[in-house]
Amino acid sequence: MDGTVCLTIRPCTHDPAPVLPTVAEVLALPSVAAAAPRVLAGDPERTVVRWVHSSEVYEMGGLLSGGEFLLTTGLGLHGRSPRQLVDYTDRLADAGCVGLALELGRTFLEVPDELVRTAARRGLVLIELTAVAPFARMVENFHDLVVAARDPGHRPAEAVWQELLALVVTGQGLSAVLDAVARLAGCPVHVADPAGRVVAASRVPAPPDVPGECTGADVRGPQGLAGRLVLHGRPTRARVGVADRAAVAVALELGRAPAAAVRPSPAQSLVSDLVAGVRLSPAQVRTRLTEAGLPPAAGAEVLVLGVLVDRRTPPEDVVAAVHAAGDAALGRCLVAVGRRLVVVVARTRRGGARSAAQRLRAALDEGRAADAVLLVAAADPVVDDGGLGEALAQARSVVELAHRVGVRRPVVLAGDLAVHQLLAEAVPADRLAAFVDSRLRPVLDHDSAHGTELLRTLDAHLTHGLVKARTAAALGIRRQSLHARLDRLTTLLGAPVEDPAQLVGLAVALVGWQLRTGTDAQAGPVRTR
Numbered sequence: 001m002d003g004t005v006c007l008t009i010r011p012c013t014h015d016p017a018p019v020l021p022t023v024a025e026v027l028a029l030p031s032v033a034a035a036a037p038r039v040l041a042g043d044p045e046r047t048v049v050r051w052v053h054s055s056e057v058y059e060m061g062g063l064l065s066g067g068e069f070l071l072t073t074g075l076g077l078h079g080r081s082p083r084q085l086v087d088y089t090d091r092l093a094d095a096g097c098v099g100l101a102l103e104l105g106r107t108f109l110e111v112p113d114e115l116v117r118t119a120a121r122r123g124l125v126l127i128e129l130t131a132v133a134p135f136a137r138m139v140e141n142f143h144d145l146v147v148a149a150r151d152p153g154h155r156p157a158e159a160v161w162q163e164l165l166a167l168v169v170t171g172q173g174l175s176a177v178l179d180a181v182a183r184l185a186g187c188p189v190h191v192a193d194p195a196g197r198v199v200a201a202s203r204v205p206a207p208p209d210v211p212g213e214c215t216g217a218d219v220r221g222p223q224g225l226a227g228r229l230v231l232h233g234r235p236t237r238a239r240v241g242v243a244d245r246a247a248v249a250v251a252l253e254l255g256r257a258p259a260a261a262v263r264p265s266p267a268q269s270l271v272s273d274l275v276a277g278v279r280l281s282p283a284q285v286r287t288r289l290t291e292a293g294l295p296p297a298a299g300a301e302v303l304v305l306g307v308l309v310d311r312r313t314p315p316e317d318v319v320a321a322v323h324a325a326g327d328a329a330l331g332r333c334l335v336a337v338g339r340r341l342v343v344v345v346a347r348t349r350r351g352g353a354r355s356a357a358q359r360l361r362a363a364l365d366e367g368r369a370a371d372a373v374l375l376v377a378a379a380d381p382v383v384d385d386g387g388l389g390e391a392l393a394q395a396r397s398v399v400e401l402a403h404r405v406g407v408r409r410p411v412v413l414a415g416d417l418a419v420h421q422l423l424a425e426a427v428p429a430d431r432l433a434a435f436v437d438s439r440l441r442p443v444l445d446h447d448s449a450h451g452t453e454l455l456r457t458l459d460a461h462l463t464h465g466l467v468k469a470r471t472a473a474a475l476g477i478r479r480q481s482l483h484a485r486l487d488r489l490t491t492l493l494g495a496p497v498e499d500p501a502q503l504v505g506l507a508v509a510l511v512g513w514q515l516r517t518g519t520d521a522q523a524g525p526v527r528t529r
Helices: 023-027 058-063 081-094 112-122 136-148 157-169 175-183 239-256 266-276 280-289 315-330 353-365 385-404 414-426 429-450 456-465 468-475 479-493 500-517
Strands: 039-040 051-054 068-072 099-103 125-129 190-192 198-201 217-221 225-233 300-309 332-338 341-349 373-378 412-413
Touching: 023 125, 023 136, 023 373, 039 112, 051 136, 058 081, 068 136, 081 112, 099 112, 112 125, 157 175, 157 239, 175 190, 175 198, 175 225, 175 239, 198 315, 225 239, 266 280, 266 332, 266 341, 266 385, 280 385, 300 315, 300 353, 300 385, 315 332, 315 341, 315 353, 341 353, 341 385, 353 373, 353 412, 373 385, 385 412, 385 414, 412 414, 414 500, 429 456, 429 479, 429 500, 456 468, 456 479, 456 500, 468 479
Parallel strands: 051 068, 068 099, 099 125, 373 412
Antiparallel strands: 039 125, 190 198, 190 225, 217 225, 300 341, 300 373, 332 341
16 A cells, blocks of 8 residues: 555434534624623634523632633622732633623623733633623523534534545644534544554643543544544534544544654653553653653652643643743753643652742743643652652642632642642531531621621731731731731630630631632732721
8 A cells, every 4th residue: 555544434323513602603692792792802703612601609710610601790799809800710711711791880880900901811701791681591592502503404414524624635734623623522622542642632722511521433544543532521422423523534634644643752651651540660660751861860859740721721732831941940851741731740859849849830930831821739759750640640639629729829739738638538528617617607707797808817817827917918908907807806716816726726727618618718808997
């Protein structure tokens, strides 16, 4: 044979795939158009929507699963500080929310600048609705739009196939094919080789439909199995239809340009195997680290850092920038993609994990990937190379937990959230809720009834080691104001905050409150009274 791929293409018996609507299509719905929408940030034409929600809950970011377009009157944002508005928008983007529409007139006369700037920075579509917005009707109209997309006559299967085939025939490349598949399926897409190692991924902004659920189709060429196409969304009949057609298009593209199926680097291969749960002995891990360019070093530990990037940015797109930052900050390091994280593996002196993580973050902030990086998480360093797999898992756990409790610090170490992890894993939810209530209820009730910031003050005072000057500076208030707040806390709690008998209990209760609410206590508005 001369290398030409020979395939027998059979008609697919699956239902044709629905195309998830874009924000532009949502804005064209009669009920939305009647509210006179105006785009303030983002790209409505390229952003796809999985569902439309309406909510006034400030903590809504922790309740989303990705792909939502959120409608709000801003009631939950009333009285919030500029920092809180930024945090609110960041939390939505972190959760994969693709768009936010704010109805003017009920809470705001104009969209706050903080929302506009943060939405533009995060690639979130931001819409202002200048007329009365019937949210219930908007949700119904969106549902009708999705149902219409499931109609076989809405987008014939042949049209899906012809679109993908045209990209192959015109030589647009594998990336363009995968981008089109991601848009058609409404979820991220990647191609893996027969060993399960990722070789290419989509770049179109599209959050996973349901994290952890995937739809797959084998990619077959003249020599048999060439790999697997993976769609990061639940396997509906429609999405399976897209996968079947796309697998043929990918096979044609790989046959047309075999160089597109490059093998992953040794570092990527090792990380992919460990993430997939492949059992490797310490000796095997050490050998593969050495082959990848990270041999053992006397007196050094293995440090794993997870770089979390904006969900609209495929991790594969920033690997080169992260590698450059890692080499500059840490010396020789390995960089690979582990699901949604860019993984950095380095050897560092003992006790230097925090310094190493901070140097990496500083280098990232100065590099090409600065706008995409959300967080750098560091696992506990391991002395034995055989612990690399557990360190990878811990780095991911730190990222997930930081998101859950609303932590927005640029660098988070496993030790920073050790108590959070212990409570989340070892204490039943009802027991934890009862404990938090028993310790903090008087403070929470007082803040709710009087609009005070005693919980935030308590958290800041413990965070800053009970040093009043540092606490006052962190809160932006005078020392006299801090003394007044601490006196009120003493009255409500029945003992001074500094009392050793209750100090540990209060600290644990604050951690439990974070786990329950998903909110950083320091994100509250700054008051000066």
